[in-house]
Amino acid sequence: MxxxxxxxxxxxxxxxxxxxxxxxxxxxxxxxxxxxxDVPDEENPRxxxxxxxxxxxxxxxxxVGAAGATPRFVAWGAAVRLVATLGLAFHAAAGTFTLASLAFMTPGSMTRPLGVLAAALWMPAFVLLMRGHVRTAKPVALAAGAAALAELAAWQSLTSLFVPLDVVPPALDVVVPLAALLVGFHDDVPPVRRAWRPTVLPLAAGLLLRAVVLALLAPALGKVPLLWPWVDLMGLATVVLVVAGIVCLARDLPAYVPLALAILGTLMLPSRLSLMDNSYLSLGPSALWVSSVSQCVALVVMVTVLAVAGFRGLPSVRQGRAVV
Structure with a gap:
């Protein structure tokens, strides 16, 4: 034997x-x-x-909730898939913003081809995922992520100093949703075709941000520096997450929702911390700390509350297997 x-x-x-x-x-x-x-022990089989x-x-x-998993793991799988969906939604909105901005660029302005390519790929990746074409969405999203990371590496190569808070957060914002997409949407998860309204909402948000919000706020930005950290993509995403967290807690949604929001909020926090370095403060008065610190505090509080609510709402580890 x-x-x-x-x-x-x-x-x-x-x-x-x-x-x-x-x-x-x-x-x-x-x-x-x-x-x-039949391999004898003398041959040291492995x-x-x-x-x-x-x-x-x-x-x-x-x-992440495959067939035979317990209800607790099924809930974690739903949280991972929500992280992937909302992460791609953010990149789709940012991609729409980037492509719309090209129309307002003056002749001779420098463009980043890899960044434009990533922006153009994030949008169809999100649409494909929402419309239930998961197998097609995965390679498109991977191509978008590869282009985004290559653009980040190219930008880093132009600088002589590696600043972790400037490089790591945007890399994590790409890697984590992609990993959640690949791991969470496995073969045991049937594709779900979402309606067109939530599918185009992030794309419309990107257009609205570029065409309306920044156009209206642009005259005030130079006079009110406190607004600076709130009108970039991650600043607006922070506001959206805090509002979504409040709604989630008020409506007592399933445990996977606050868990997913807590994960996304944790991803946002390093990018907000990077606003408080000296290079950023040199662009404006020290009052910028008020906005930057308030964002970080809001994220820390919201992530903590959401995580506690999510863990408390998870099914007991002793519950039986779920039927997938």
Missing amino acids: NELLEQRYRTVLRLLPRSYRAEREEEMVAAFMEFSG PRWDEIASVLALSMRVR
């Missing part, structure tokens, strides 16, 4: 949640052992790398 190999398979299966192992471990070990054949990778992939799927 290959006791050494069996023990190593059981060690690999510890990657899976305990609730899943309790029902499937013996069956999976038997299948692995049958497929591996699980193959593809088998380890398959167990790791299964572990990730179960933890």
